Amino acid sequence: MPGTPPTLTNESALARYPFLPQARSHMRKLFEDNAIDIDAIIEQGWLEEARSLGRLRLVESIVHKSEADPMGTVDLANEASRLFSMAAYQYAFLVVCASFDDRLVSRWAEGESSLADKNIGIDELYFETIVKTYISSLKASFENGQMIYSVPLSDFLELCPRISGSYWRLVNRPVNDGWVTLDPASGDTSAQRVARLVKERIREELIERSRESMVRMSEQLADRLGEEVTRISELFGSQIRSEVPIASATKEDWPPCFSNSIEELASGVNVNHVGRVFVAAMGRSMGLPLDMTCSFFEGAPDYDPQTTSYQVGHVYEREYTPHGCGALKAAARCPVGPGDDRLCDQEWLTHPLKYLRAKQRSRAKSETVL
Ligand code: SF4
Numbered sequence: 001m002p003g004t005p006p007t008l009t010n011e012s013a014l015a016r017y018p019f020l021p022q023a024r025s026h027m028r029k030l031f032e033d034n035a036i037d038i039d040a041i042i043e044q045g046w047l048e049e050a051r052s053l054g055r056l057r058l059v060e061s062i063v064h065k066s067e068a069d070p071m072g073t074v075d076l077a078n079e080a081s082r083l084f085s086m087a088a089y090q091y092a093f094l095v096v097c098a099s100f101d102d103r104l105v106s107r108w109a110e111g112e113s114s115l116a117d118k119n120i121g122i123d124e125l126y127f128e129t130i131v132k133t134y135i136s137s138l139k140a141s142f143e144n145g146q147m148i149y150s151v152p153l154s155d156f157l158e159l160c161p162r163i164s165g166s167y168w169r170l171v172n173r174p175v176n177d178g179w180v181t182l183d184p185a186s187g188d189t190s191a192q193r194v195a196r197l198v199k200e201r202i203r204e205e206l207i208e209r210s211r212e213s214m215v216r217m218s219e220q221l222a223d224r225l226g227e228e229v230t231r232i233s234e235l236f237g238s239q240i241r242s243e244v245p246i247a248s249a250t251k252e253d254w255p256p257c258f259s260n261s262i263e264e265l266a267s268g269v270n271v272n273h274v275g276r277v278f279v280a281a282m283g284r285s286m287g288l289p290l291d292m293t294c295s296f297f298e299g300a301p302d303y304d305p306q307t308t309s310y311q312v313g314h315v316y317e318r319e320y321t322p323h324g325c326g327a328l329k330a331a332a333r334c335p336v337g338p339g340d341d342r343l344c345d346q347e348w349l350t351h352p353l354k355y356l357r358a359k360q361r362s363r364a365k366s367e368t369v370l
Pocket of ligand 1 (some may be wrong): 255256257258324325326328329333334335336344349350351352355
């Protein structure tokens, strides 16, 4: 990210994108001028509207099923609405940090950055300023009646591995003098493609900021937000459970590496390439229908139904064998340590499928005895 972001002082834009680095000093001043501190945001009656908006923002980012912008009905031309909108963002941020739950933070950051992606791509006034806040530079040219944008190769190379789809592979993008052209594709304009890239930096920055804030958060403050945290954590938990549609009896047999990957995907964590291929290959080896295996990826930050079904389909067609324990450990996809799981501690346990079969055998034996 550029060390010094471009100047942005328009108050409506700062309220629309309160996560921007340029919004921080503005938010501080706005809160000072209106005697708003953390206590006020959490408790004062006149800020209840802001808390409700913050809740709505949080729920949308967790469920993120609708296309609706939770802030879409807020009139940002109005000074009071801008103030409430900033306070709502701050309230949601505090609740997420008070959960001390990395998965909830990832999910919230995914929801916020997706909303930003949608808005930035169609923002005719502030598109370039916002993009240049997150990407080192931007080049525009007018071709065939539309604006075509290019981004520096270094930014593209850093961000593209996190996005699925052949469009985002460098071999499929025109490169000229160190600039990568992001042509319009699949109904998206060039600006919307740039916004998709920017989304990755926004998400990363939100996660980093939340982690810093969690370290600084006092237990007292976390306690005061406890009720809200419980509500949102329950919603998050039930959302994940509904996104993992497997009978619990079968699920009990799953090796921890598989369960963990599914849970991380469902909660918006950006599972690495090895983890994703492993999930698809395990789904195939376990005889799960293709649709069900594809559904495991629905919560992934870069989820795209077509790309997912193409890639999972490829794993099924080519009959990929899931990675063994050694490869999973090397790729940081084995979540257990010595003593965490009796089966994983066994010397003969070298493959997650052996784990699965051992579990199925012992379940079958106990059912026979009964
Ligand atoms: S030891 Fe093997 S089976 Fe157990 S969690 Fe790690 S990778 Fe999976």
